[in-house]
Amino acid sequence: MATQQKVMVLGAAGQVGTDLVHALVQRGYDVIATDIRPADQVDLPAPYEVVDATSADNLRAAVERHGVQTVYHLVAMLSATAERFPHRGWTLNMQSLFHVLELAREKRLRVFWPSSIAAFGPTTPKDAVPQHTITEPTTVYGISKVAGELWTQYYHLKYGVDVRSVRFPGLIGWRAMPGGGTTDYAVDIFYHALREGSYTCFLGEDVVLPMMYMPDAVRGVIELMEAPAERLTVRTSYNIAGFSFAPRDIAEAIRRRIPDFTIRYAPDHRDAIARTWPHTIDDTAARTDWGWAPAYDLDTMVTDMLARIQQKAVSSLP
Numbered sequence: 534m535a536t537q538q539k540v541m542v543l544g545a546a547g548q549v550g551t552d553l554v555h556a557l558v559q560r561g562y563d564v565i566a567t568d569i570r571p572a573d574q575v576d577l578p579a580p581y582e583v584v585d586a587t588s589a590d591n592l593r594a595a596v597e598r599h600g601v602q603t604v605y606h607l608v609a610m611l612s613a614t615a616e617r618f619p620h621r622g623w624t625l626n627m628q629s630l631f632h633v634l635e636l637a638r639e640k641r642l643r644v645f646w647p648s649s650i651a652a653f654g655p656t657t658p659k660d661a662v663p664q665h666t667i668t669e670p671t672t673v674y675g676i677s678k679v680a681g682e683l684w685t686q687y688y689h690l691k692y693g694v695d696v697r698s699v700r701f702p703g704l705i706g707w708r709a710m711p712g713g714g715t716t717d718y719a720v721d722i723f724y725h726a727l728r729e730g731s732y733t734c735f736l737g738e739d740v741v742l743p744m745m746y747m748p749d750a751v752r753g754v755i756e757l758m759e760a761p762a763e764r765l766t767v768r769t770s771y772n773i774a775g776f777s778f779a780p781r782d783i784a785e786a787i788r789r790r791i792p793d794f795t796i797r798y799a800p801d802h803r804d805a806i807a808r809t810w811p812h813t814i815d816d817t818a819a820r821t822d823w824g825w826a827p828a829y830d831l832d833t834m835v836t837d838m839l840a841r842i843q844q845k846a847v848s849s850l851p
């Protein structure tokens with residue numbers, strides 16, 4: 534395996550980045566973690582540097598200084614926030630991707646960049662969404678993901694850049710909080726259940742969405758990046774599935790462990806976004822090409838989340 538490689542994580546202080554840095558370090562990679570947050574606000578098991586991924590010069594200098602071979606590009610404004618700031622969302626998501634792709638072309642870097650179920654939209658089939666399907670998203674975030682998928686494929690076909698991608702479902706993890714996403718409720722609910730015994734959900738009770746537990750997500754990313762290039766048939770972005778549930782399902786799973794837990798529903802603008810996304814995903818291509826398989830289901834995820842969050846000081850958390 535390609536360990537001892539110098540890898541740079543952009544967006545390392547974010548929800549996915551935090552777990553990915555832990556997983557890469559554990560796997561023996563030489564990691565340089567970067568984000569725009571000041572170093573004193575970041576707690577990661579790897580050297581950390583402030584890098585603004587929207588600055589090509591900043592990015593280039595950091596890549597050169599550290600002799601980076603692979604970049605994990607996790608910088609993004611998520612779906613709900615990008616609806617409030619459409620142009621800023623588009624600029625952040627696309628500009629940073631272009632900078633990384635250009636640098637990868639020039640320096641033969643390998644790249645991971647995540648797409649999302651947000652690449653799908655109201656005209657996509659709701660169930661068992663095929664790898665190749667209609668992608669007509671109605672959010673800025675989704676548009677940036679579809680465009681990004683096509684650009685990554687373009688850089689691969691035209692310039693031979695080894696850029697790989699998965700369409701993440703909603704991601705649930707305990708190490709770092711998500712921010713500005715439509716699927717964030719599935720993380721928030723645990724903190725409120727443990728602290729207050731109740732939660733007000735910003736999605737309606739029946740909105741089924743594809744979800745995944747973070748340990749599966751970061752393992753999937755690393756497995757994809759370690760897969761032999763000749764096995765890969767998708768250079769836009771691979772569908773990957775974990776499990777699907779609605780707010781009432783996760784509430785029920787929590788209630789089985791915290792019997793007094795109560796939930797009420799106050800759907801807001803994020804409910805409308807969620808209803809444009811599919812329920813379930815067909816990830817056959819990822820399974821066939823690089824052996825993708827999730828380990829967690831709803832119940833094992835809920836058990837682990839509750840235990841992990843309880844191990845942290847619940848009262849000091851958001």
Ligand code: SER
Nearest residue numbers: 611612649714715716
């Ligand atoms: N979890 C993301 C969001 O809600 C989707 O990729 O924006």
